[in-house]
Amino acid sequence: MTINGDLLIGASAVKGSAAAFRAVNPATGEQFEPSFSSGTVDDVERACELAGEAFDTYRNTSLEARAAFLELAAQNILDLGPQLIERAMQESGLPQARLEGERGRTVGQLRLFAKVVRDGHFLATALDSALPERTPPRPDLRLRKIGLGPVAVFGASNFPLAFSVAGGDTASALAAGCPVVVKAHGAHPGTSELVGKAVQAAVKAAGLPEGVFSMLHGDGRTIGQALVSHPAIKAVGFTGSRQGGLALVRTAAAREEPIPVYAEMSSINPLFLLPGAMDEKAAQIGTGFIDSLVLGAGQFCTNPGLVVALEGAALDRFREAASTALQGKVGTTMLTPGIHAAFNSGVEKLGKEAGVSLVARGQCGTTACAGQAALFETDAANFLANPALEDEIFGASSLIVRCASLEQFREVAEHLGGQLTATVFLVEADKEAAQALLPVLERKAGRILINGYPTGVEVSHAMVHGGPFPATSDSRSTSVGASAIDRFLRPVSYQDLPAWLLPEALQDANPLGLHRVKNGELLRG
């Protein structure tokens, strides 16, 4: 498929009239053909208008038609074949196997949401029977959820497929019955165009209104802000920096009609190493930690950026094993020159903070943007006194916090801001400490892991990729997994509707075979 550098507005491919830009290979600095055109506020206007016009028709297509559309989008992405992987490799510096895996996840997400749509449980249907003899009489009440309206999705840099144009936010919004306008990430515009065209083709083949999907290129401060400000947009999905996320949150709050923003922003994903586990396997934990730290050049939201442990011989063994492992790791290409520069300056700044010392570094890589991993340490008193030590450094950098006691352990946990994940290494001898720590971690994190590493994020029903602020701007939801669809829904109650006006999901005969709550009791479909 030819990459033309166009905006995708509804069914059209349009040349934008704002600044042109090219994709850059972060490994070589090479710029690619073609040039991409940025959109203007008029393009935002057109895409949002089409999305608004499409909403009623799209949300009222049958669940089966909506599911088939998602599956078609998935198939179209697969049908892009090796071109997609090659382009994504060139634009992101990520290796082939990783991107093939990520494509599998992206397609899998679309198919998971197709299943979620077919099941229909997300409609959360509830029926309360009329009680005409009661004083006062109770009317017939029936509840289902519907989509919020058109959703603005911001592609992330670090998952050019799975958190980008047809990633989790787009898939869950489309599943909820919401048209989507994507602001593509500038770091992988060709990858975005290929995937965008795959979705656009699925919209057309499914006979849906063209406004169901649009994709724009352009600067976040102009196109992004205009998109979030547009009255037709009713919710926002974003994965990226805290600064970028908070800017969107502010814009959404300043609208005449405020709208929800689901911004997944920053997390340092602490590991808590309890003494029993450390006594048994400090070195093994340290080696595994380094593997998790350097995975994907550390460019994961769930990268383990903090290690909390008790002073002592076991921590020395952990430190030694981690150092040895780290010194064997060769830096790999980071996503963009900007991300590479921010990583380097973050590492440099952390190394200069009072009371922080370097434990070890990985090897320099051979490409222009190779990230040289870093491990630092400090003590708990110093950590508690300096908020800068809690800042996320996007990339393979982590900080060991040495505690003098388990009390200080809990103090560090209590001190932390919201996190996507919190991990505890433990054995049964650590029971008391673990039980004391768990309630704190529940308040701090969206996911709590035992004896594992946080960098793998399963796409399933019980996953939470979310958490209290500043990990996200809205802790009430997850951006990964089946329940991500709930972010884009709202309940509507129907009182005393005649049978001929009732939505199919609420009809007496339950033609969709839904699980429904009837007079407070769950009935299986």
Place this chain on the structure above:
Amino acid sequence: MTINGDLLIGASAVKGSAAAFRAVNPATGEQFEPSFSSGTVDDVERACELAGEAFDTYRNTSLEARAAFLELAAQNILDLGPQLIERAMQESGLPQARLEGERGRTVGQLRLFAKVVRDGHFLATALDSALPERTPPRPDLRLRKIGLGPVAVFGASNFPLAFSVAGGDTASALAAGCPVVVKAHGAHPGTSELVGKAVQAAVKAAGLPEGVFSMLHGDGRTIGQALVSHPAIKAVGFTGSRQGGLALVRTAAAREEPIPVYAEMSSINPLFLLPGAMDEKAAQIGTGFIDSLVLGAGQFCTNPGLVVALEGAALDRFREAASTALQGKVGTTMLTPGIHAAFNSGVEKLGKEAGVSLVARGQCGTTACAGQAALFETDAANFLANPALEDEIFGASSLIVRCASLEQFREVAEHLGGQLTATVFLVEADKEAAQALLPVLERKAGRILINGYPTGVEVSHAMVHGGPFPATSDSRSTSVGASAIDRFLRPVSYQDLPAWLLPEALQDANPLGLHRVKNGELLRG
């Protein structure tokens, strides 16, 4: 029970050191004993600290203990006996039967949430089994919801029991496992103290930490803002004016950690009268409309403030029947002198708007704050051109909008802001018009009623008392009914926890008998 005018901070009754005030009987202007003391920012601090300290213990009490606590609070409110009703009558001007009904609803809400807690379905448990043989292996993942943290609740003026100290917001937050700090409404401080002490006594008798419940008096601009700004507070429930709600939304958004605000603010609850229904029963609809309009002096969030109908003979019959009915209605006492004055000035202002004419007024009442009901009319072109005609007038005032065509009918619907309710009067001959209108109303309102009046709000599972902005600040939820609990919850995922660390709700044996989603399939408890 003696009313002392104190703040209730945890287990203590405290004299506040800020401005003292007294309750006023709106029917007579008489001031009551005793004087109430307003709290300071220090009192807010103390209440919020206690709430924060109580959170982990409270949310980890068993579901049975939490349910029993809610039932005890309900019983304690009933045990206040006639004193509660008498005091509420004096402070609100509302009649005895209404307040007895409202007490029943308040107690019923607490008991409904006790059942919701016992059922445990709100925990939304999901389990994904480990797949150790898969590449990569899938960990064991288990999800449940937990409370957000301490919740600030603002008592509403118009339901001194059901939307106040132990009203729906408090009941649903407590049910979710969240401690509550109430800012009592200044219009019914004695009623608030009686109910607050009933809840306080239930906390003590249930052996819960004292911080589970506190209640403060004071000005919204000082105490209210301090409460919403406090770091321990993690969500806000509010029912009141748009101005008041938006002020809290702004404060919550400006915090270092933004928090959700569930503000139920303003709605004019349009009635759409379709031609077939009007041909058959215009006069009957008109009479019923007036009964709904003047109920409770029109002081309901769901009061029908707008009527949309086609020009013609049927509308003339509706207007005549409504006029006759209205002229027979004697004004009853409004809640406060301030609300009465705002109603009068709103009615006066509406009557002076260009193109608006008076249809009829009710009779003056005999008390100081009696609200004299008013019905106006205008045409659709004028309505569409003047945004002021869409403002809520809190009280018994409504506006008929005459449309020239069904097309204009839909245009008016499309023009409206978000509403709590939208009502359609129809017969089967109106099928086509109703089907065209329904998708618009779904986007505009939280509840859609057919051939009824919106002023009754059932407390059940399929009720939605919510809707798009500006009806509320968050359309994703309801403030009435069982699913109001969802507002105060967030999901947490547990990965590979040993059995001895797993929360009861997630243990293999399902000791709580919950419905659970296992590997995507719903299993009944």
